[in-house]
Amino acid sequence: MRRRGLLRWAWHTVRRLLTDNGAAFRSREFAQACQALGIGHKFTRAYRPQTNGKAERFIQSALREWAYVWTYQNSHERAQALASWQHHYNWHRPHTGAPMSRLPASRNNLLTLHI
Incomplete structure (x- = not known):
């Protein structure tokens, strides 16, 4: 949703964005x-995946545990399986850190709602 020049996603206002150099x-x-949208955009350093380590690790886990672990009939079926995998x-x-259930809501940087 766009409001006052900023993007609102999952009850948060997106002010800055860090992406790779794709x-x-x-x-x-x-x-x-x-x-x-009034979003500041910065890039990670080229050829330095550790500058974007949390995202790199999440993508690696998603590919290993969700995208390629099952045989999906089509892309729609794969996309539908994503929500339950993200919840899990x-x-x-x-995880090696504290479980999400023990972290205060302000520290939750992946999803804001436990549905």
Whole structure:
């Protein structure tokens, strides 16, 4: 939802965005969209995945535990399975840090609602 020049997502206002250096994020259209929404955009350092470690680890886990672990009939079926996998990942899967249920809501940076 767009409101007052800022993007609102999951009850949070998006003010800044950190992305890798992929072509989609370097495009003129993406830059114009960020500017129109009033979102500051920065890039991670090239060839330094550790500068974006949390996202890199999440993507690695998503590919290993959700995207390629089952045989899906089509992309729609795979997309439908994502919500339940994200719920499991955020609330029930063991992590090396504190479980989400023990963290205060202000520390939850992946999802804001335990549904």
